[in-house]
Amino acid sequence: MSTAKKIHLSENEIPEKWYNIQADMPNPTLPPLNPGTGEPIGPEALAPLFPMGLIMQEVSQERWIEIPEEVREIYKIWRPTPLFRATGLEKMLDTPAKIYYKYEGVSPAGSHKPNTAVPQAYYNKQENVKRITTETGAGQWGSALSFACQLFGIDLEVYMVRISYDQKPYRKSMMNTWGARVLASPSETTESGRKILADAPDSPGSLGIAISEAVERAATDEGTKYALGSVLNHVLMHQTVIGLEALKQLEKAGDYPDVVIAPFGGGSNFAGIAFPFLRHNFQDGKKTRCIAVEPASCPKLTKGEFRYDFGDTVGLTPLLPMYTLGHTFVPAPIHAGGLRYHGAGAIVSQLLKDNLIEAIALQQLECFEAGVKFAQAEGIIPAPEATHGIAQVFREAEKAKEEGKSRTILFNLCGHGHLDMSAYDDYFSGRLTDHHLTDEQLHSGLKDLNTPAAT
Amino acid sequence: MSTAKKIHLSENEIPEKWYNIQADMPNPTLPPLNPGTGEPIGPEALAPLFPMGLIMQEVSQERWIEIPEEVREIYKIWRPTPLFRATGLEKMLDTPAKIYYKYEGVSPAGSHKPNTAVPQAYYNKQENVKRITTETGAGQWGSALSFACQLFGIDLEVYMVRISYDQKPYRKSMMNTWGARVLASPSETTESGRKILADAPDSPGSLGIAISEAVERAATDEGTKYALGSVLNHVLMHQTVIGLEALKQLEKAGDYPDVVIAPFGGGSNFAGIAFPFLRHNFQDGKKTRCIAVEPASCPKLTKGEFRYDFGDTVGLTPLLPMYTLGHTFVPAPIHAGGLRYHGAGAIVSQLLKDNLIEAIALQQLECFEAGVKFAQAEGIIPAPEATHGIAQVFREAEKAKEEGKSRTILFNLCGHGHLDMSAYDDYFSGRLTDHHLTDEQLHSGLKDLNTPAAT
Numbered sequence: 001m002s003t004a005k006k007i008h009l010s011e012n013e014i015p016e017k018w019y020n021i022q023a024d025m026p027n028p029t030l031p032p033l034n035p036g037t038g039e040p041i042g043p044e045a046l047a048p049l050f051p052m053g054l055i056m057q058e059v060s061q062e063r064w065i066e067i068p069e070e071v072r073e074i075y076k077i078w079r080p081t082p083l084f085r086a087t088g089l090e091k092m093l094d095t096p097a098k099i100y101y102k103y104e105g106v107s108p109a110g111s112h113k114p115n116t117a118v119p120q121a122y123y124n125k126q127e128n129v130k131r132i133t134t135e136t137g138a139g140q141w142g143s144a145l146s147f148a149c150q151l152f153g154i155d156l157e158v159y160m161v162r163i164s165y166d167q168k169p170y171r172k173s174m175m176n177t178w179g180a181r182v183l184a185s186p187s188e189t190t191e192s193g194r195k196i197l198a199d200a201p202d203s204p205g206s207l208g209i210a211i212s213e214a215v216e217r218a219a220t221d222e223g224t225k226y227a228l229g230s231v232l233n234h235v236l237m238h239q240t241v242i243g244l245e246a247l248k249q250l251e252k253a254g255d256y257p258d259v260v261i262a263p264f265g266g267g268s269n270f271a272g273i274a275f276p277f278l279r280h281n282f283q284d285g286k287k288t289r290c291i292a293v294e295p296a297s298c299p300k301l302t303k304g305e306f307r308y309d310f311g312d313t314v315g316l317t318p319l320l321p322m323y324t325l326g327h328t329f330v331p332a333p334i335h336a337g338g339l340r341y342h343g344a345g346a347i348v349s350q351l352l353k354d355n356l357i358e359a360i361a362l363q364q365l366e367c368f369e370a371g372v373k374f375a376q377a378e379g380i381i382p383a384p385e386a387t388h389g390i391a392q393v394f395r396e397a398e399k400a401k402e403e404g405k406s407r408t409i410l411f412n413l414c415g416h417g418h419l420d421m422s423a424y425d426d427y428f429s430g431r432l433t434d435h436h437l438t439d440e441q442l443h444s445g446l447k448d449l450n451t452p453a454a455t
Numbered sequence: 456m457s458t459a460k461k462i463h464l465s466e467n468e469i470p471e472k473w474y475n476i477q478a479d480m481p482n483p484t485l486p487p488l489n490p491g492t493g494e495p496i497g498p499e500a501l502a503p504l505f506p507m508g509l510i511m512q513e514v515s516q517e518r519w520i521e522i523p524e525e526v527r528e529i530y531k532i533w534r535p536t537p538l539f540r541a542t543g544l545e546k547m548l549d550t551p552a553k554i555y556y557k558y559e560g561v562s563p564a565g566s567h568k569p570n571t572a573v574p575q576a577y578y579n580k581q582e583n584v585k586r587i588t589t590e591t592g593a594g595q596w597g598s599a600l601s602f603a604c605q606l607f608g609i610d611l612e613v614y615m616v617r618i619s620y621d622q623k624p625y626r627k628s629m630m631n632t633w634g635a636r637v638l639a640s641p642s643e644t645t646e647s648g649r650k651i652l653a654d655a656p657d658s659p660g661s662l663g664i665a666i667s668e669a670v671e672r673a674a675t676d677e678g679t680k681y682a683l684g685s686v687l688n689h690v691l692m693h694q695t696v697i698g699l700e701a702l703k704q705l706e707k708a709g710d711y712p713d714v715v716i717a718p719f720g721g722g723s724n725f726a727g728i729a730f731p732f733l734r735h736n737f738q739d740g741k742k743t744r745c746i747a748v749e750p751a752s753c754p755k756l757t758k759g760e761f762r763y764d765f766g767d768t769v770g771l772t773p774l775l776p777m778y779t780l781g782h783t784f785v786p787a788p789i790h791a792g793g794l795r796y797h798g799a800g801a802i803v804s805q806l807l808k809d810n811l812i813e814a815i816a817l818q819q820l821e822c823f824e825a826g827v828k829f830a831q832a833e834g835i836i837p838a839p840e841a842t843h844g845i846a847q848v849f850r851e852a853e854k855a856k857e858e859g860k861s862r863t864i865l866f867n868l869c870g871h872g873h874l875d876m877s878a879y880d881d882y883f884s885g886r887l888t889d890h891h892l893t894d895e896q897l898h899s900g901l902k903d904l905n906t907p908a909a910t
Contacts, residue, residue, distance in 0.1 A: 006531050008466050076461050077539075077834060084532075088606070106561050108834045110873055150831050151543070170876035177830045177879055375632045376605050379532060379563045418565055418873040421625035424632055 005087055007100075007249040009080035016067055019240040021275045021347060022233065023063035024282045027354055029233075029346040030321040030454055033308060038452060041318055048219050049226040053123035057234035065237065071119045074151060078107040078114070079241065083249035088377040090397075097400035098255065099393060101413045102246045102273060103380065109174070111383065111415030112269060113144030113229055116238035120227045121148035131155040131224045133217045135185065135210030138164050138337025139171025140383075140415065141229030146178035157224075159185040159213045162205035164337060170419055185210040192216050192314045206330050207341055208313030215316045230266030231311065231320075231345040239272025242412060247276050250410070257288050257410040259396055263388040264292035264301060264359070265338045267345035273412035278356065290357045292348065293388040295339045295367075297435035298331035300324055301352060301359035303442055308451045309343055321454040322349045326445020332435045334364050335423035336384040342445060349454075360392060363434040367391040368427040371417070383415035384423045460542055462555075462704040464535035471522055474695040476730045476802060477688065478518035479737045482809055484688075484801040485776040485909055488763060493907060496773055503674050504681040508578035512689035520692065526574045529606060533562040533569070534696065538704035543832040545852075552855035553710065554848060556868045557701045557728060558835065564629070566838065566870030567727060568599030568684055571693035575682045576603035586610040586679045588672045590640065590665030593619050593792025594626025595838075595870065596684030601633035612679075614640035614668045617660035619792060625874055640665040647671050647769045661785050662796055663768030670771045685721030686766060686775075686800040694727025697867060702731050705865070712743050712865040714851055718843040719747035719756060719814070720793045722800035728867035733811065745812045747803065748843040750794045750822075752890035753786035755779055756807060756814035758897055763907045764798055776909040777804045781900020787890045789819050790878035791839040797900060804909075815847060818889040822846040823882040826872070838870035839878045 022028065031040035043055045050058070057065060067075075086099040104112035124132055132154055136142025142158040149156040158180050165172060165184040172182050185205045186193035192212040196203050203209070211228075218226035228235060243260075250256060260277050262270040274290040281288055294301050300323045309324040311317035324343040331340040344352070351357045364384075371387030373394075374380070382390060389411045400407050417424065426432050477483065486495035498510045505513070512520060522530075541554040559567035579587055587609055591597025597613040604611040613635050620627060620639040627637050640660045641648035647667040651658050658664070666683075673681035683690060698715075705711060715732050717725040729745040736743055749756050755778045764779040766772035779798040786795040799807070806812045819839075826842030828849075829835070837845060844866045855862050872879065881887050 005528075006466065010465070011461065011463050073460075108836070108871075110871075147834050151834060169880055170873075173876040173879045173883065174836060174873075176883055177827055177836055177876075178834075179831055372632055376634055379602050379606060379633075381563070381629060381632055416563075416565075416873075418625075418629075418871075419876070421628040421632075421874070424628040425624055428628065428631055 005085040007083045007085065007253050009245055009249055011076055011080065013248055014072060014075055014079050015241050015244040016072070017064040018067060018237045019244060019276050019279060020060055020063055020065055020237050021278060023061050024279055025347070025350065026282070026356070027350060029350045032318040032320050033452065035310070035315065035319050045318065049215065051123045051127040051129060051225060053126055054120065054234050057237060058232060068122060071122050074118050075241070080245050081106055083246055084378070085253065086378055089374060092373065092377040093394065093397045095397035095401045096404065096406040097397045098406065098408045099397060100250065100408070100410045102242055102410070103413045104242060105380065105413065105416035109140070109144040109147050110418060111140045111144060112239060112242060112272060112412070113141050114147060115241055115272065116229065116235045116268065117144040117148035119238050121145070121152045121154055124154060124225055125152040129154060129223070129225045131157065132227050133157045133159070133214040133224055134227045134229070135159045135207060135214045137161050137207045137340060138168060139175065140338050142180070142182070143171050143174040143178070145227055145229070146175040146180035149180065150178040156180040157217065158182045159187065159210040161185055161207060161210050162203065163333060185213050187213060190216045192316070195314070206313060208327055211312035212314035212316050215312060219316070230268040231343070233347055235268050236271035236275070236345060236347060239268045240275050242272035243274060243276035246273060246410060255408050258407040259409045260288055260290045261293060261389045261392050261396070261409065261411040263339060263385045263414065264294045265385065266341050267348040269412055269414045271348060273410070274357065291392055292357060292359045293392045294359065294361050295334055295336055295388060296361045296363045297334050297437065298325065298340055299361040300342060300344055302361045305446055306349060306353050307454045309449065311343065319451055321346050323352060325442070326449045329445030334435065335420065335426065336364065336388060338385040339388065362388055362391050364432060365434050368432060370394045380413065381417040382413055383417045384420050386414050460540040462538045462540065462708050464700055464704055466531055466535065468703055469527060469530055469534050470696050470699040471527070472519040473522060473692045474699060474731050474734060475515055475518055475520055475692050476733060478516055479734055480802070480805065481737070481811070482805060484805045487773040487775050488907065490765070490770065490774050500773065504670065506578045506582040506584060506680060508581055509575065509689050512692060513687060523577060526577050529573050530696070535700050536561055538701055539833070540708065541833055544829060547828065547832040548849065548852045550852035550856045551859065551861040552852045553861065553863045554852060555705065555710070555863070555865045557697055557865070558868045559697065560835065560868065560871035564595070564599040564602050565873060566595045566599060567694060567697060567724060567867070568596050569602060570696055570727065571684065571690045571723065572599040572603035574693050576600070576607045576609055579609060579680055580607040584609060584678070584680045586612065587682050588612045588614070588669040588679055589682045589684070590614045590662060590669045592616050592662045592795060593623060594630065595793050597635070597637070598626050598629040598633070600682055600684065601630040601635035604635065605633040611635040612672065613637045614642065614665040616640055616662060616665050617658065618788060640668050642668060645671045647771070650769070661768060663782055666767035667769035667771050670767060674771070685723040686798070688802055690723050691726035691730070691800055691802060694723045695730050697727035698729060698731035701728060701865060710863050713862040714864045715743055715745045716844045716847050716851070716864065716866040717747060718794060718840045718869065719749040720840065721796050722803040724867055724869045726803060728865070729812065746847055747812060747814045748847045749814065749816050750789055750791055750843060751816045751818045752789050752892065753780065753795055754816040755797060755799055757816045760901055761804060761808050762909045764904065766798065774906055776801050778807060780897070781904045784900030789890065790875065790881065791819065791843060793840040794843065817843055817846050819887060820889050823887060825849045835868065836872040837868055838872045839875050841869050
């Protein structure tokens with residue numbers, strides 16, 4: 001018997017500042033563009049959608065941004081989160097590698113998403129915003145923002161991808177419990193939704209469509225703002241509390257990672273754990289490999305193009321520089337709903353283009369197999385998204401064994417799988433399959449894309 | 456905005472000993488009886504079912520029993536659990552009462568059950584037990600024991616009540632993920648199961664039937680032992696880590712409870728939080744009221760009889776002294792599956808008979824209403840079982856307000872509701888109802904019961 005060892009952090013060691021990687025990137029991100037004029041847009045163009053407090057963070061070049069006391073107070077409900085040395089897993093894999101994981105599943109929503117939901121609700125509240133709209137796929141982000149808006153007394157309207165709304169009612173119940181209004185997307189309440197429904201009355205929806213609806217609502221209703229759970233700079237920055245805590249915990253363990261691994265959807269999970277270590281790569285000559293793991297069914301980092309594209313399906317957002325499969329690309333309905341997004345955030349895209357991070361795409365059967373083994377070795381059942389990181393940890397641990405060399409691996413266990421047991425059910429009963437994209441499928445969203453190149 | 460304040464405890468403050476209330480009870484529990492002879496049975500009679508390490512704890516009169524180092528190491532995965540001052544809830548209820556809650560939902564199984572599952576697996580492993588059988592209703596206990604057996608490399612066979620097996624597949628998937636074999640009960644694999652099925656081929660099963668099957672398997676297979684998740688003395692004792700930690704945390708907060716509240720199924724939840732405070736009632740003249748809250752659909756404490764009865768439906772267990780509705784009583788299928796048991800443990804029954812604790816029965820609509828309000832005020836969605844404690848907290852807080860008097864209330868938030876969102880769904884859509892038992896229903900399990908009186 002051998003189980004995880006927890007590395008402790010006390011409450012007053014919760015970070016007091018977020019780390020803003022924009023201050024340290026060798027090449028800055030390209031500016032967002034106005035899709036009409038093709039010209040760079042300034043912060044004021046974002047004002048209909050976001051409160052100024054968040055817009056200023058989006059464009060800030062300051063290295064450290066203070067976490068408001070009220071946000072830190074709420075973080076204390078579940079932070080500091082535990083860092084575990086995965087001694088049970090190391091033994092199971094019989095590897096010389098040392099494996100650590102940061103566990104974000106202890107939050108009230110069961111994932112890392114409240115780390116940004118809470119400050120987003122806070123800055124909206126500061127500017128007297130009464131209502132926020134957002135989108136959600138499987139529901140992790142929607143439930144986290146419901147939790148946060150409830151605490152600050154802000155109304156929340158969530159556009160939930162229709163297929164998840166119908167098939168995964170439990171996340172919807174969570175959002176209702178926290179007082180949010182949940183609409184199946186595409187809906188009849190927006191022009192974007194009506195347009196989609198006119199063409200396809202039975203549309204199962206997609207994250208891109210739901211974003212269009214939520215953005216439209218915020219843009220056309222004066223008292224309403226919009227919130228996004230990943231992709232944007234300020235969202236990624238809020239998540240750095242994960243890596244900053246992990247850094248302190250590893251220091252207590254007398255260790256430092258050679259490899260940092262996280263699943264990749266829009267970038268918030270990966271940025272949260274990796275950016276504080278990239279800082280030391282940039283500044284102190286450290287050489288930690290940071291690996292983003294995307295699903296093979298939605299491989300924007302490994303098979304997408306680096307260019308300007310919209311964040312939503314209809315084309316309402318500014319054009320952002322990103323690795324993208326095209327904003328009309330519809331990924332297969334894999335269980336890791338949080339990873340089914342056509343593009344990557346601007347910062348992560350720039351880092352990948354500059355070869356400062358790595359990316360890999362994995363099939364879901366390999367991921368679930370690793371997830372089940374992890375649960376058996378460590379006792380925690382991972383969310384389907386998290387299994388992508390775990391599968392890559394297995395590969396790195398295996399490589400260490402083959403080479404007979406030790407190395408220290410850190411990964412972000414971004415959430416528990418208690419709300420996703422139907423996915424495990426499908427896995428155990430053989431209903432899950434891998435997804436091999438044909439060239440035609442892969443280029444379906446790119447071939448007619450006439451947005452500007454990112455140069 | 457006002458949220459919970461967490462009261463911190465460091466890892467080396469996890470208790471080193473369990474508290475055994477048997478050392479301090481004014482009147483000891485009555486002995487278990489052999490149902491054939493009506494004579495008291497000794498520890499050796501339990502040996503076919505349990506390892507001696509646990510049997511010795513079952514009958515021990517020692518006040519403190521050391522927690523093995525290996526068990527404490529595993530406890531560290533999720534312990535110490537947080538104690539929160541519920542400032543958000545206090546504000547919502549506008550009460551002068553101070554409200555604290557101990558949160559056990561951070562464990563890998565999402566409830567307090569691993570506190571006893573881990574030591575039970577440990578003591579079985581010590582005696583080289585290769586296989587354990589158990590029963591589970593909605594699945595909280597079964598999943599906790601699966602988690603523990605996986606860590607110790609013990610095979611586990613879980614008899615899961617058929618109606619839950621069919622309707623709540625996610626807990627089954629959790630058990631499978633942790634390597635357990637799950638059978639729908641009644642099953643064809645035991646004589647008890649076959650007997651029930653012969654009479655009622657479509658039987659939805661019950662906890663009592665599932666216990667019969669699990670006990671029969673252990674009793675008739677030499678290498679197999681049996682484990683129970685509540686009711687028994689050693690199980691209740693393992694849970695005292697909850698109250699012992701809460702005691703330390705409240706001391707740090709400079710407070711002491713006037714009232715301690717917990718939901719009541721078989722007693723482990725209630726005992727876990729209340730027994731360490733009852734100790735101070737017995738020894739130091741404290742006057743903390745300890746209130747067990749049972750569902751109105753299964754009111755053994757408030758409407759049952761105090762007498763000897765079987766722990767299972769078929770009648771395979773020794774006769775135990777308990778408040779009972781009769782071992783053939785079948786409670787309505789409420790969502791708080793963990794509270795649907797016909798009897799109460801011997802220790803709690805004796806304490807209630809001696810007026811040393813209080814009991815109350817509540818309807819499920821009041822409980823769910825309180826649960827939703829709690830989630831909105833504090834951000835944590837409670838398990839349906841836990842809402843029973845919360846509803847009583849609301850009543851006590853209301854009373855404090857009416858009387859214009861402060862008081863300190865502590866309750867055990869035994870688990871999160873992430874696996875029970877279908878229950879909230881039913882609540883929101885008006886499908887839940889209260890259950891008013893007729894006298895005939897109430898006495899259905901008692902009227903032909905010819906077991907000995909408990910005197």
